[in-house]
Amino acid sequence: MTERTAIVTGAARGIGAAIARRLAADGLAVAVVDLEESACASTVEEIVDAGGKAAAIGADVSDEQAVARAVAAVAERLGAPTVLVNNAGIIRDDLMFKMTVEDWDTVMNVHLRGAFLMSRAAQQYMVQAGFGRIVNLSSTSALGSRGQVNYSAAKAGLQGFTKTLAIELGKFGITANAIAPGFIETEMTRATAQRMGVEWEDFRSAVIARIPVGRSGLPEDVAHTASFLVSEAAGFVSGQVIYVAGGPTT
Incomplete structure (x- = not known):
């Protein structure tokens, strides 16, 4: 692959950290983005120790100005970003009748507003390069998940967002796809078990x-x-939702 720079949000731990490590192993310079720059240190250290190139960037992806500063910093420190993985996410689980407006808005802001702001900021570099890859992290919860009306709606929204990006940006050499994981062992799934009052x-x-x-x-x-x-081999795959769930989904 031509030397490229990737941004991975929510990359301090879990799925985001694994993606950051893998892209670095593939030869990309990786901007490890999370809410606090200090939280990214261990992921960056792992990448550098393995011979890769990475930088920690602290940013609230739901904050327009913070996103603009972060993407500009990536371009300055690592090079123009032409790969973006929108992985940042949180959960604020509850049944709908008990869910607060704050918990609804918080989840929507991180998942949907964050993906929009990051994609809008990064796409200018992709258009200039005539090459771009955007990957949004959805979930099988997009199909419906009890106690996660906010999370499910956000993850379903990301699928529509992805398909629209694919339509709008394809002519510039940019693809957009979504990954919808099923049950992945992370801190977030452990939190779900705890919410349900079930031993892990x-x-x-x-x-x-x-x-x-x-x-x-x-x-x-x-x-x-x-x-x-x-x-580069995935240049004819765009607007797709790939379920990584160990089996078919309905």
Whole structure:
């Protein structure tokens, strides 16, 4: 691959960190973006220790000015970003009748507003380069998930956002795709078990029993898919939602 710069949001841990490590191993310079720059240190250190190139960037992806500063900083420190992975996300789970407007807005702002702001800021570099890859992290929760009306709506919204980006940006050599993970072992899925009042191992075993491949997903499973979607070889794949869930979804 031609030397390129990638931005991965929410990359301090979990799926984002795994994607950042994988893209660095693929030869990309990686901007590791999270709310606090200090939280990105371990991911950056892992990449650098493995011989890769990375920089930590602190930014609230829901803040327009913070995003503009962050993307400009990436261009200055690592080079023009032509790969963007919108992974930043949070959960504020509750049943709809108990959910606060604040919890609704917070989830929407990080997932949807954040992906919009980051994509808008980065696409100018992609257009100039005549090459771009945008990958948005959706979820099987987009199909509906009890106690996650905000998260489900945001993740479904990202799928429509992705398809529209593919239509608008395709003529500039830019593709846009979404990855919709199923059950992936992360801090977020552990938090879901806690919310439900279920012991982690019991929760994990119950979910695995319904997964055709017979195991839970790991952040690296998502990272492998992202690696392909941002590659030059994936230039004819755009506007797609790829479910990384160990089996078919409905």
